[in-house]
Amino acid sequence: MVIQEQMSIQKKLEILSDAAKYDVACTSSGVNRSGKGDGMGNSLACGICHSFSADGRCISLLKVLFTNECIFDCKYCANRSSNDVVRASFTPEEISELTMEFYRRNYIEGLFLSSGILISPNHTMELILEALRLLREVHHFNGYIHCKAIPGADPALIEVLGWYADRMSINLELPTAQSLRELAPHKNRKNILKPLRQIQLRREHTKDYLGLPGGKQSLAQFIPDYHSSNGTQLVRKVWSANAVVPDPQIQEILTSETRLSPYWNNPIMDRKYVPAGQSTQMIIGATKETDYQIMTVAETLYDNFDLKRVFYSAFMNVNQDSRLPDTSQGPPLLREHRLYQADWLLRFYGFEVKELLNEENPNFNVLLDPKCDWALRHLDLFPVEVNTANLSTLLRVPGIGTNSARRIIMARKSAKLEFNDLKKLGVVLKRALYFITCNGKMMYPIKIEEDFITRQLISSKDRLLKGIEPDITYKQLSLFDDVNFVLAQGNQIQLAKG
Amino acid sequence: MKRIYICEDSVDGIFTAIYLAWSSRYGHNNIKIEAKSKGGHYTNLELFSDYITVDTDYELALKVAKSIKEKISLDVYEILCRIALSNYEAKADLMYRFLILGFHLGPKVMECLSNEIVNQIFRINKNVNNEVHHMLGFVRFSQQENGLLTSVIHPKNNVISLITPHFVDRLPEEKFVIYDENRHLASLHIPSRPWVLLELSDLDKDIFKQFTYDEDSYQDLWKTFFQRISIKERENYKLQRNNLPLRFRKDMTEFQP
Ligand code: SF4
Numbered sequence: 001m002v003i004q005e006q007m008s009i010q011k012k013l014e015i016l017s018d019a020a021k022y023d024v025a026c027t028s029s030g031v032n033r034s035g036k037g038d039g040m041g042n043s044l045a046c047g048i049c050h051s052f053s054a055d056g057r058c059i060s061l062l063k064v065l066f067t068n069e070c071i072f073d074c075k076y077c078a079n080r081s082s083n084d085v086v087r088a089s090f091t092p093e094e095i096s097e098l099t100m101e102f103y104r105r106n107y108i109e110g111l112f113l114s115s116g117i118l119i120s121p122n123h124t125m126e127l128i129l130e131a132l133r134l135l136r137e138v139h140h141f142n143g144y145i146h147c148k149a150i151p152g153a154d155p156a157l158i159e160v161l162g163w164y165a166d167r168m169s170i171n172l173e174l175p176t177a178q179s180l181r182e183l184a185p186h187k188n189r190k191n192i193l194k195p196l197r198q199i200q201l202r203r204e205h206t207k208d209y210l211g212l213p214g215g216k217q218s219l220a221q222f223i224p225d226y227h228s229s230n231g232t233q234l235v236r237k238v239w240s241a242n243a244v245v246p247d248p249q250i251q252e253i254l255t256s257e258t259r260l261s262p263y264w265n266n267p268i269m270d271r272k273y274v275p276a277g278q279s280t281q282m283i284i285g286a287t288k289e290t291d292y293q294i295m296t297v298a299e300t301l302y303d304n305f306d307l308k309r310v311f312y313s314a315f316m317n318v319n320q321d322s323r324l325p326d327t328s329q330g331p332p333l334l335r336e337h338r339l340y341q342a343d344w345l346l347r348f349y350g351f352e353v354k355e356l357l358n359e360e361n362p363n364f365n366v367l368l369d370p371k372c373d374w375a376l377r378h379l380d381l382f383p384v385e386v387n388t389a390n391l392s393t394l395l396r397v398p399g400i401g402t403n404s405a406r407r408i409i410m411a412r413k414s415a416k417l418e419f420n421d422l423k424k425l426g427v428v429l430k431r432a433l434y435f436i437t438c439n440g441k442m443m444y445p446i447k448i449e450e451d452f453i454t455r456q457l458i459s460s461k462d463r464l465l466k467g468i469e470p471d472i473t474y475k476q477l478s479l480f481d482d483v484n485f486v487l488a489q490g491n492q493i494q495l496a497k498g
Numbered sequence: 499m500k501r502i503y504i505c506e507d508s509v510d511g512i513f514t515a516i517y518l519a520w521s522s523r524y525g526h527n528n529i530k531i532e533a534k535s536k537g538g539h540y541t542n543l544e545l546f547s548d549y550i551t552v553d554t555d556y557e558l559a560l561k562v563a564k565s566i567k568e569k570i571s572l573d574v575y576e577i578l579c580r581i582a583l584s585n586y587e588a589k590a591d592l593m594y595r596f597l598i599l600g601f602h603l604g605p606k607v608m609e610c611l612s613n614e615i616v617n618q619i620f621r622i623n624k625n626v627n628n629e630v631h632h633m634l635g636f637v638r639f640s641q642q643e644n645g646l647l648t649s650v651i652h653p654k655n656n657v658i659s660l661i662t663p664h665f666v667d668r669l670p671e672e673k674f675v676i677y678d679e680n681r682h683l684a685s686l687h688i689p690s691r692p693w694v695l696l697e698l699s700d701l702d703k704d705i706f707k708q709f710t711y712d713e714d715s716y717q718d719l720w721k722t723f724f725q726r727i728s729i730k731e732r733e734n735y736k737l738q739r740n741n742l743p744l745r746f747r748k749d750m751t752e753f754q755p
Pocket residue numbers: 070071072073074077078079080081115116117184
């Protein structure tokens with residue numbers, strides 16, 4: 001403690017941003033809030049990237065830990081109590097001033113505050129709360145704040161925090177309760193899921209209560225119209241507290257009468273409660289869960305906890321802990337990438353996890369993206385006619401994204417579309433051409449056949465790089481899931497020995 | 499003989515030329531409009547053509563703006579303003595061709611994405627929008643001794659008037675200047691007054707040379723943060739370059755030595 005009193009803010013920032021870098025956050029928040037005419041700040045729904053660090057990731061928030069002191073000992077974490085590292089803590093004043101000054105200079109969109117656990121979850125939460133209070137009430141900061149809830153903190157503290165933050169997150173850390181027990185012995189899954197549920201319920205409650213515009217939206221059941229050819233909304237359709245959830249612990253949290261804590265007079269009445277919703281993060285590759293298990297958990301969170309985002313973070317063995325997988329060859333980035341692609345398919349393309357993976361086929365193919373992979377397994381549904389297919393059908397075509405699908409629907413109102421039109425609309429023809437017709441004709445006379453298309457879809461460059469024979473068949477290829485590969489540095493993929 | 503209208507490179511200049519060209523009834527195919535960029539070089543001098551120099555007339559420009567909003571849509575009006583601010587050479591004539599279609603088809607003109615002209619408008623609009631969106635994040639302010647925030651930018655398109663409102667909304671209590679060094683345009687905001695766009699004379703330009711850009715300690719803190727937040731094991735300079743093209747970096751604090 002004495003040491004950190006003397007520590008310069010420069011040094012603290014060094015330590016506490018370094019310690020925060022593994023957390024994923026993004027501001028494409030869905031919150032549109034214009035300035036108030038005084039104070040400082042506004043917020044744009046689409047999110048703004050202010051810079052990109054050397055790893056190519058977007059920097060939009062001042063992402064720091066409040067403290068890297070921690071009483072817990074999670075095996076995967078550099079801040080764990082058993083590690084001998086330099087410890088530092090900000091004060092609430094320092095956090096709020098740093099945020100304001102960075103924001104004025106347009107370095108950042110706002111603050112992402114996470115933390116180790118100093119003394120106790122409640123003590124830490126109170127410090128964080130004070131930092132946020134200073135920002136909102138003293139500096140009249142109107143920009144974006146994303147804040148971590150500390151598992152195990154008093155629900156009353158989480159309750160208040162939600163009035164100051166735009167987004168809150170509680171990291172699930174690991175996909176299953178068992179893995180969590182093994183790697184984070186001081187945490188338990190219920191302590192993580194409970195605040196998620198609490199915030200979810202409060203958000204719904206206050207929307208009705210405050211009568212704010214867009215009130216019931218998260219409860220509304222967006223049922224995509226699979227038969228309309230010009231529908232423009234396609235949002236995940238499920239919302240159900242009684243859905244069959246495979247995980248008994250989740251089921252318990254969902255069905256138990258989670259009581260809202262006594263209703264506070266919220267400090268700033270013109271704000272919504274956690275308006276940008278919640279997100280969470282899972283570590284990928286530290287434990288033995290399959291992609292199928294991971295995606296099933298993600299789907300459950302989207303459907304039942306109304307989460308806005310689930311982030312996947314490729315495991316890095318920062319502590320060189322021999323009990324955990326070795327990552328000296330680099331973190332499993334390709335696997336992480338496939339999970340994100342699948343996540344998009346769930347959120348924007350109307351897919352369900354069970355269409356993409358199953359018990360027999362529990363991991364994504366490393367060489368094909370999940371949508372191509374799905375399409376190859378469903379060749380009987382193709383080709384589709386772009387001039388008549390409805391939105392949800394178009395969205396399932398490899399090479400057609402959400403934007404190009406909507407443009408197709410718009411453009412075909414005034415003209416019959418040909419292949420060269422599709423290019424202008426942003427369709428990736430190289431991939432789509434095997435799956436579509438324009439006015440009844442395919443682009444080239446090709447036979448719709450698994451192995452042929454597979455070979456075409458994997459570019460020759462990839463094949464060479466990965467040492468794959470040019471006459472590979474789809475069947476052989478589908479054996480090459482992540483489990484059979486080691487991802488070596490330089491993105492080269494080699495067949496694992498043994 | 500072909501008639502070529504040469505106008506000022508601005509929204510009003512181009513709209514004035516469109517008004518004059520249209521009402522001349524000389525026939526759309528016999529007309530071409532060219533926006534003359536600063537320094538006044540013509541894109542391509544054609545020998546057997548009539549050149550007509552257009553003086554910008556705000557009344558006429560307003561009339562064009564009004565009929566676009568009424569007969570086509572507010573959306574299309576905003577899109578055309580962005581096209582006029584783009585760095586696409588043949589934009590003035592493209593806008594003219596687009597309006598021929600637009601006044602014929604009405605609001606649904608933007609749906610005709612397979613039409614070459616509409617598609618080009620769509621693409622340029624997207625391109626300008628992208629740069630605007632980039633600039634909202636990449637603009638960097640430096641604080642001068644008197645508290646004034648200053649920023650110098652070098653955008654491809656003339657986006658200063660498109661980005662300033664965002665900063666006015668965001669920093670209502672700050673006095674700030676954004677300066678487009680290539681175009682000698684500056685936008686100035688003083689709290690509780692409307693912001694203004696200034697065209698700087700050669701004399702005024704030197705003001706910006708007097709400002710300091712390495713004064714305050716927050717710049718060092720920001721650089722520290724910028725370096726620390728990157729994950730070594732994931733370093734990917736190609737991805738960084740795709741997301742943040744090199745051309746923006748010379749104006750960004752974190753890339754200064
Ligand atoms: S509680 Fe958080 S900071 Fe502490 S060891 Fe676990 S993951 Fe690390």
